[in-house]
Amino acid sequence: MVELFRNIINIVSAVAIPFFIVVFLGWGFFKKVKVYEVFIEGSKEGFGVAIKIIPYLVAMLFAIGIFRYSGAMDLLTAALSFITKPIGMPAEVLPLAILRPLSGSGSLGLMTELMKTHGPDSFIGVLASTMYGSSETTFYILAVYFGAVGIKNTRHALPAGLIADLFGMLGALFICRMFFGI
Amino acid sequence: MLNYVWIGMIGIGILVAVGNDVSDEIRNPYRNGTVLEASFDVQKNNASLTPTYDGEFVVPAKYIADIYGVAAPSAEIHQSARLILPASGVGTLEMAIGEGSPSIWKTMAVGYGTKDKLAGRVVAAKLSDDRKHIRVSMVLDKVSYVKIRAVTKAAIDYADIAVTLSLGLIGVMALWLGVMKVAEVAGLLKVLTKLLTPVTRQLFPDVPPDHPAVGAMIMNVAANMLGLNNAATPLGLKAMEELNKINPKAGTATNAMCTFLVINTAGLTILPATAIAMRAAAGSADPGIIIGTSIFGAGCATVTGLIAVKLLQRLPKYKKELEVDNG
Structure with missing residues (x-):
């Protein structure tokens, strides 16, 4: 059953993109859309959008860079460990939980390191990769998605996003403890 | 809130760096x-x-x-x-x-x-x-001044990374915006939109159910579900662009935009491709074991995120920011 599910997922991930491209362009062709010209028409916008994101992403990432390399993460980890210890979160994965919404590449590196040190199938390894898969890089998405349309006042998007991250991490911890718990 | 978090990260970062360096001067760990x-x-x-x-x-x-x-x-x-x-x-x-x-x-x-x-x-x-x-x-x-130097280097490096990341989006952006345009002109998005109207009407009450934004959002969520990160971002940006067309106040996020963003940051996917790949690379006996747990975790994030976004948008502070000034 698990094996079947995994096979399905493998196939889906391999063929999804060609499938989308064929269906979309094929449908267009079938509907007598001038596919090539229309494709170019839409494609043109790609460059502008990417350029528009730059200032938003620079502002966001450089602040995150300063925060990460100042040693403030260690202080935050130390402070939060008073809360996370009683709920059964291993101290090793706490930095990952903090870094996950801030930096995609940083949390990817941390997860890999945790799996190398403790083994990918250890409780910490499973928990770390579940945490990584349970959330997205909130700050990056915020900067890119809002940057693309020039949104400067993000209103309640950040607090809601961070609440989601928090519960994503707690959910990951809960389910991992239940199934692979110590 | 972003203003406070942003200046907080920079301010706290620099303060902590200076503090660490002063303490290093005294303790002389090197x-x-x-x-x-x-x-x-x-x-x-x-x-x-x-x-x-x-x-x-x-x-x-x-x-x-x-x-x-x-x-x-x-x-x-x-x-x-x-x-x-x-x-x-x-x-x-x-x-x-x-x-x-x-x-x-x-x-x-x-x-x-x-x-x-x-x-x-x-x-x-x-x-x-x-x-x-x-x-x-x-x-x-x-x-000496290890942390201050590290912070300076990080600030400059990360500014560079931001530009590299943005420019790196150009290719996939152009590809998917082209494909999407064909789908849009051919009316395919309208079909998708109609199918999911009962759901989207609940989530995005301010967006007309047949608006092109809805189609783009559905495509973005579908790409996320399948773990197609390369496709999800361009589709998401396309959706944002469409949502911005019905934004009464330029530069301020609408309720629909915030809701859509939270769905994305929660990152619900049936295929956490990166995590599985890294597990396989680390020599796991069963890399896919985290699929179920990840779906649960991201599911928690999505549900709480949606509840939070719907509750927060009722706060007077956030409501007021949405009002268009007539002055």
């Missing part, structure tokens, strides 16, 4: 000014006007532990190095810092600004009779 004594194994003697030796600086593991007060490295340290001993004046020793170096030296090399090099001046050097070993007493160059 043992500035301390004389290190160790053996230098000569491998090559470059005959020239100034005697220059290439070889290995050999430091017992316990010596590192004693000097720096850190955990002892697992083995004796062999550090490839160059020793220059002029007939008169001060000799220098330069070490290449790499994989096998003690971590305290790696940290020092970063603070030193070179990252792969540490150097110091030689206080005393005595060549053994067989001319194969030199007993060296040396003082490493002063290491």
